Amino acid sequence: xxxxxxxxxxxxxxxxxxxxxxxxxxxxxxxxxxxxxxxxxxxxxxxxxxxxxxxxxxxxxxxxxxxxxxxxxxxxxxxxxxxxxxxxxxxxxxxxxxxxxxxxxxxxxxxxxxxxxxxxxxxxxxxxxxxxxxxxxxxxxxxxxxxxxxxxxxxxxxxxxxxxxxxxxxxxxxxxxxxxxxxxxxxxxxxxxxxxxxxxxxxxxxxxxxxxxxxxxxxxxxxxxxxxxxxxxxxxxxxxxxxxxxxxxxxxxxxxxxx
Numbered sequence: 001x002x003x004x005x006x007x008x009x010x011x012x013x014x015x016x017x018x019x020x021x022x023x024x025x026x027x028x029x030x031x032x033x034x035x036x037x038x039x040x041x042x043x044x045x046x047x048x049x050x051x052x053x054x055x056x057x058x059x060x061x062x063x064x065x066x067x068x069x070x071x072x073x074x075x076x077x078x079x080x081x082x083x084x085x086x087x088x089x090x091x092x093x094x095x096x097x098x099x100x101x102x103x104x105x106x107x108x109x110x111x112x113x114x115x116x117x118x119x120x121x122x123x124x125x126x127x128x129x130x131x132x133x134x135x136x137x138x139x140x141x142x143x144x145x146x147x148x149x150x151x152x153x154x155x156x157x158x159x160x161x162x163x164x165x166x167x168x169x170x171x172x173x174x175x176x177x178x179x180x181x182x183x184x185x186x187x188x189x190x191x192x193x194x195x196x197x198x199x200x201x202x203x204x205x206x207x208x209x210x211x212x213x214x215x216x217x218x219x220x221x222x223x224x225x226x227x228x229x230x231x232x233x234x235x236x237x238x239x240x241x242x243x244x245x246x247x248x249x250x251x252x253x254x255x256x257x258x259x
Contacts, residue, residue: 195229
């Protein structure tokens with residue numbers, strides 16, 4: 001289901017979906033009322049929506065999808081030029097599964113949606129993973145490895161910083177394609193400290209080295225701080241495998257689109 005007040009935007013997103021997923025059936029809706037009527041006719045497998053609709057907003061639509069009779073839990077993705085600002089201000093409700101910022105372009109949107117509908121591994125993708133719990137690390141490494149990712153695990157921010165510094169002058173720098181870190185780590189430095197070193201001291205931008213931060217902290221101010229410090233996205237605990245893998249693969253593909 002594609003919901004947007006602009007016919008042009010609906011056509012563009014629909015064309016992307018049809019091109020990338022030839023067997024897809026696109027349910028085109030101009031607003032909240034049309035989406036409600038469509039949901040009464042049949043369930044859907046994925047929803048994209050604008051934040052602003054002619055008769056409501058994307059968060060109202062997300063709630064409608066969650067409450068629709070006979071509708072299983074499916075991804076509800078906000079597609080908007082204001083998505084990043086909403087993310088940083090922590091304005092999304094729990095009914096919204098994920099977001100996509102239009103500034104990333106249609107190719108990235110195709111990769112993003114494909115990651116939900118037909119996730120494809122990226123052979124050889126390297127992940128530097130920082131987690132001080134060996135039990136949690138073992139389970140998470142297994143999740144990522146099962147989708148073709150090559151995971152290097154480290155127990156603390158200090159160790160990860162040394163590892164990144166050692167590869168700084170190498171032609172393959174930064175030495176990994178994605179940094180995944182817990183925000184709370186044993187030792188003097190936290191995952192936020194590691195993020196700040198990556199962005200400020202080492203100078204790696206969001207495309208050069210995407211950073212996903214895992215956190216169980218539901219404090220809105222703390223989450224906003226992580227995003228403003230340069231985290232590409234947050235993964236909230238408890239970790240759901242499909243969402244973690246989708247976010248990781250999307251950041252990897254987005255980084256490659258930018259190179």
